[in-house]
Amino acid sequence: MQKITKEVYLKWYEDMLFWRKFEDKLAAVYIQQKVRGFLHLYNGQEAVLAGALHAMDLTKDKMITAYRNHVQPIGMGVDPKRVMAELFGKATGTSQGLGGSMHIFSKEHRFYGGHGIVGGQIPLGAGIAFGDKYHGVDGVTICCFGDGAARQGSLHETFNLAMLWNLPVVFVCENNGYAMGTSVERTANHTDVWKLGLGYDMPSGPVDGMNPIKVAEAFDEAITRARNGGGPSFLEVKTYRYRGHSMSDAQHYRTKEEVEEYKKIDPITQVKDIILEKKYATEEDLKAIDKDVKKRVAECEKFADESPYPEISVMYDAVYEQEDYPFIDHKIK
Numbered sequence: 001m002q003k004i005t006k007e008v009y010l011k012w013y014e015d016m017l018f019w020r021k022f023e024d025k026l027a028a029v030y031i032q033q034k035v036r037g038f039l040h041l042y043n044g045q046e047a048v049l050a051g052a053l054h055a056m057d058l059t060k061d062k063m064i065t066a067y068r069n070h071v072q073p074i075g076m077g078v079d080p081k082r083v084m085a086e087l088f089g090k091a092t093g094t095s096q097g098l099g100g101s102m103h104i105f106s107k108e109h110r111f112y113g114g115h116g117i118v119g120g121q122i123p124l125g126a127g128i129a130f131g132d133k134y135h136g137v138d139g140v141t142i143c144c145f146g147d148g149a150a151r152q153g154s155l156h157e158t159f160n161l162a163m164l165w166n167l168p169v170v171f172v173c174e175n176n177g178y179a180m181g182t183s184v185e186r187t188a189n190h191t192d193v194w195k196l197g198l199g200y201d202m203p204s205g206p207v208d209g210m211n212p213i214k215v216a217e218a219f220d221e222a223i224t225r226a227r228n229g230g231g232p233s234f235l236e237v238k239t240y241r242y243r244g245h246s247m248s249d250a251q252h253y254r255t256k257e258e259v260e261e262y263k264k265i266d267p268i269t270q271v272k273d274i275i276l277e278k279k280y281a282t283e284e285d286l287k288a289i290d291k292d293v294k295k296r297v298a299e300c301e302k303f304a305d306e307s308p309y310p311e312i313s314v315m316y317d318a319v320y321e322q323e324d325y326p327f328i329d330h331k332i333k
Contacts, residue, residue, distance in 0.1 A: 001055060001220035004213060006280040008054065009271055012212055013286070015053075016046040016268045018293045019071035022080060025297050026070065026087060030247050034305075035087045038116075039101050040068040044210075044242040047267030048174055049075050051215025052142060055223050060139040062110040062132075064125045066146060067102035068241075069114040077109040080296070081303040090307035097310045098318055110139075119145055119152035122171070126158045129169035129232075140226045142219075144172040148179025150193050159200045159234070168226040170219065171197070171234045174209065176241045181253040197234030209239030210265045 002008075023041045030039050042049075045068075053075050056063075065072055070087065074080045078094060086093025087101050094104050102116040112128060115121040125143025132139045149155070150173050162169055173193050177184060184191050197204030203225065208214040215237060222233035240262040244251045275281050281289075 012050045013271045021297045039247045041243045045239045047212040051212040052219045054216040055219035063142045064112040064121045065144040073111040076111045078106045081300045084300040084304040088304040091310040092307040119149035123158045126162045129167040140223050141169045147175040162232040163200045166231040169232045170222040173236045180245045194236035204234040207237045209237035
């Protein structure tokens with residue numbers, strides 16, 4: 001694994017802080033109705049992405065995930081302005097404003113969504129990995145899903161075929177403790193989700209998902225195994241979300257005290273403490289990073305605000321191949 005240096009810690013701090021502030025801004029503009037529909041935020045889970053990206057080769061590795069998917073494409077290299085524009089439903093967005101919050105996508109940067117169907121991305125992740133193996137591409141697919149999606153039957157079908165075909169894929173359960181409002185304890189007679197992989201002889205294990213160092217180490221081992229022909233792995237990355245399942249979540253299923261306890265191990269704070277302890281930067285240096293992050297987020301909002309909405313005809317062009325739209329009773333000018 002690439003060594004975790006001073007530069008890596010500073011990058012982790014800046015990246016995770018940007019992702020956090022980016023989504024804090026989304027929460028604010030959602031209330032203003034600039035973002036519509038569902039909105040699922042990643043606050044608290046940033047160490048999972050930071051550690052994964054450190055272990056990945058972004059020139060060839062791929063990622064697919066669920067609907068909590070705004071910051072992952074940014075980490076993969078997508079312009080955050082285009083991500084925010086997509087959330088605003090604007091033509092400059094990653095899917096011309098037609099996908100919205102749950103369907104961010106970038107073939108260029110090997111980020112394959114963003115999927116609104118719970119667990120729908122699990123077999124797709126195996127399919128992407130199958131494509132790489134079939135075409136002789138030396139890439140590994142990271143396939144992420146939540147603890148609720150781990151209860152889908154398609155997971156078992158996918159695990160079976162992934163092992164049978166020895167696919168270069170790392171399955172990742174981002175276990176934040178709750179499937180919407182249902183705790184892990186209420187979804188099965190066991191709480192160790194990672195053990196689901198053992199029935200298929202798949203290398204599996206739990207990971208501290210609040211610590212990017214632990215995440216990076218676990219991902220590096222799994223990615224290296226897949227790249228060297230060792231097949232799939234299954235990581236249960238134990239993390240926590242500070243906000244609700246979505247913006248409409250009243251969070252009656254957990255206490256404020258529980259949330260505050262997890263904030264004591266905030267991944268951003270953990271990295272900041274290491275930076276200060278090792279004297280990689282001063283408080284003033286970090287304040288300068290904070291200021292720059294807020295400026296960049298403001299630029300994203302300005303870009304999205306000033307971008308035009310897509311023409312209505314774009315929506316029809318994305319659905320119908322024939323230009324005269326024979327299946328509708330009126331034509332779009």
